[in-house]
Amino acid sequence: MPVLSASGLARTFPTRRGPVEAVRGIDLTVERGEILGFLGPNGAGKTTTLRMLTTLLAPTGGTATVAGCDLARDPAGVRRASGYVAQSGGVDPNVSVREELVTQARLYRLGKAEARDRAEELAADLGLTDLLERKTATLSGGQRRRLDVAMGLTHRPEVLFLDEPTTGLDPGSRADLWDLVRRIRAEHGTTVFLTTHYLDEADALADRLVIIDKGVVAADGTPEALKRAHGGSPDASLQDTFLAITGRGITPRDTTPLAV
Amino acid sequence: MSSLLSDTALVFGRYARQTLRSKLQMLFGVLMPLLYLLFFGPLLTGLPLPSAGSSWQVLVPGLLLQLGLFGAAFCGFGIIVEKQFGVVERMRVTAVSRSALLLGRVLRDAALFVFQAVLLVLAALVMGLRAPLPGILIGFAFVAVLTVALASLSYALALRVNSPQEFGPVINSVTMPSMLLSGLMLPMTLAPAWLNVLSHAMPFRYLVDAVRAAFVGDYASSAVLYGAVVALALAAVSLALGTRAFRRAAA
Ligand SMILES: Nc1ncnc2c1ncn2[C@@H]1O[C@H](COP(=O)(O)OP(=O)(O)OP(=O)(O)O)[C@@H](O)[C@H]1O
Numbered sequence: 001m002p003v004l005s006a007s008g009l010a011r012t013f014p015t016r017r018g019p020v021e022a023v024r025g026i027d028l029t030v031e032r033g034e035i036l037g038f039l040g041p042n043g044a045g046k047t048t049t050l051r052m053l054t055t056l057l058a059p060t061g062g063t064a065t066v067a068g069c070d071l072a073r074d075p076a077g078v079r080r081a082s083g084y085v086a087q088s089g090g091v092d093p094n095v096s097v098r099e100e101l102v103t104q105a106r107l108y109r110l111g112k113a114e115a116r117d118r119a120e121e122l123a124a125d126l127g128l129t130d131l132l133e134r135k136t137a138t139l140s141g142g143q144r145r146r147l148d149v150a151m152g153l154t155h156r157p158e159v160l161f162l163d164e165p166t167t168g169l170d171p172g173s174r175a176d177l178w179d180l181v182r183r184i185r186a187e188h189g190t191t192v193f194l195t196t197h198y199l200d201e202a203d204a205l206a207d208r209l210v211i212i213d214k215g216v217v218a219a220d221g222t223p224e225a226l227k228r229a230h231g232g233s234p235d236a237s238l239q240d241t242f243l244a245i246t247g248r249g250i251t252p253r254d255t256t257p258l259a260v
Numbered sequence: 261m262s263s264l265l266s267d268t269a270l271v272f273g274r275y276a277r278q279t280l281r282s283k284l285q286m287l288f289g290v291l292m293p294l295l296y297l298l299f300f301g302p303l304l305t306g307l308p309l310p311s312a313g314s315s316w317q318v319l320v321p322g323l324l325l326q327l328g329l330f331g332a333a334f335c336g337f338g339i340i341v342e343k344q345f346g347v348v349e350r351m352r353v354t355a356v357s358r359s360a361l362l363l364g365r366v367l368r369d370a371a372l373f374v375f376q377a378v379l380l381v382l383a384a385l386v387m388g389l390r391a392p393l394p395g396i397l398i399g400f401a402f403v404a405v406l407t408v409a410l411a412s413l414s415y416a417l418a419l420r421v422n423s424p425q426e427f428g429p430v431i432n433s434v435t436m437p438s439m440l441l442s443g444l445m446l447p448m449t450l451a452p453a454w455l456n457v458l459s460h461a462m463p464f465r466y467l468v469d470a471v472r473a474a475f476v477g478d479y480a481s482s483a484v485l486y487g488a489v490v491a492l493a494l495a496a497v498s499l500a501l502g503t504r505a506f507r508r509a510a511a
């Protein structure tokens with residue numbers, strides 16, 4: 001039984017200039033404990049898909065279940081089971097790091113003492129211990145990103161959605177975050193659903209990739225399988241493979257329409 | 261049920277701490293009614309008003325509700341800012357009860373405006389107000405219920421718009437007619453018949469009449485009853501709309 005499955009998931013935004021079909025029918029499944037890399041060019045619909053899967057946005061079509069809970073029928077169950085780190089974060093600049101972490105834990109209904117301990121533990125995991133008393137407005141971009149990630153981990157979710165978690169992190173912090181994600185998976189069997197534009201990150205971290213383009217799934221498979229199928233060889237770079245799949249830049253050999 | 265209470269307490273605590281950190285926010289709302297009290301109130305003391313009691317017993321109830329009306333209607337501004345920081349989505353994605361996200365906020369607002377109402381009444385006592393204590397307490401209760409109702413509507417609207425620039429004009433175009441048509445400054449019984457009739461279509465009028473009756477000790481009057489019914493009905497509808505907005509906030 002996959003821990004997450006979506007079928008025909010779609011979202012159209014009505015705008016003044018007519019409807020925008022942000023997501024046009026996504027089918028995918030994720031197995032328990034899998035780290036899924038969800039890739040796609042800017043505007044492909046990654047964030048919109050994540051916002052639907054975390055109940056923030058009602059789909060205009062299709063269905064999905066997360067951790068056995070149906071998105072439409074049991075949104076509260078979906079929320080209890082999942083953690084979400086939004087692309088643009090979500091902390092109040094006038095609140096201290098400690099207060100944000102403790103409140104977040106309490107919002108997930110941890111007891112008072114438990115919430116305090118969890119805040120300390122998360123701060124240690126994400127290198128924020130010395131910053132606990134600081135207002136979040138005073139954090140550097142990378143420090144704030146680590147706080148965003150900590151907030152999503154608070155209640156040890158079964159399924160963790162990370163929307164570009166490492167954007168703005170220095171190479172050391174990025175490597176630390178990769179280790180953390182692997183450790184969480186190893187220790188708790190957490191399923192991780194992550195978007196990124198760093199293909200080395202996808203290559204290093206993800207067991208499987210789903211590449212979407214213009215709101216639909218364009219390719220799905222392990223990095224090796226995708227390289228073999230779309231990049232031309234198992235040794236192709238993920239960069240070339242990605243460009244071949246999304247049709248930007250180079251064109252894959254087998255579908256080259258014109259002779260040069 | 262107990263999780264709704266503890267969730268509400270948690271959200272209330274978060275926003276109450278923010279208010280306590282900002283002395284300016286705590287006092288700002290009381291400024292406008294206070295100016296009316298100081299510079300408008302004395303104009304009324306010699307006028308023959310068609311109501312029982314002194315002119316202060318007519319004006320101060322209006323100013324209390326003015327405080328609630330303007331204060332609560334603009335509550336949504338805060339949430340627009342929070343939305344831009346991503347705080348609203350971050351909280352909506354947690355397990356916390358949707359109703360608590362609204363209730364915690366509006367209860368903070370109610371507490372804030374009742375606190376300001378107390379300050380206003382203290383100033384009014386210095387200016388010459390004399391009114392029975394139960395009447396004043398009833399006035400505070402109306403401020404609280406009005407705040408809960410209007411702040412809920414304000415949050416519901418604010419969750420639907422993208423910028424303060426869209427929000428401000430809507431609120432202004434609602435609050436000004438509400439103030440004028442409800443007879444906040446002077447009782448509508450002074451008005452010509454057409455205006456008096458029109459003002460009966462304005463729900464706040466019943467609240468103003470109720471608090472004025474309470475301030476002259478007329479607790480068992482139909483004015484207090486109608487005011488209470490309208491206020492509670494308004495609050496119930498607004499809370500339902502507000503909760504729905506938190507459940508499915510888009511923009
Ligand atoms: N609220 C909205 N109203 C109208 N259009 C929207 C809205 N949200 C997203 N879109 C549009 O939907 C499309 C998909 O957006 P989305 O944010 O899901 O892309 P993304 O894959 O996350 O891109 P990026 O890599 O840049 O983060 C875009 O064309 C975007 O402009």
Ligand SMILES: [Mg+2]
Nearest residue numbers: 046047048087
């Ligand atoms: Mg995105």
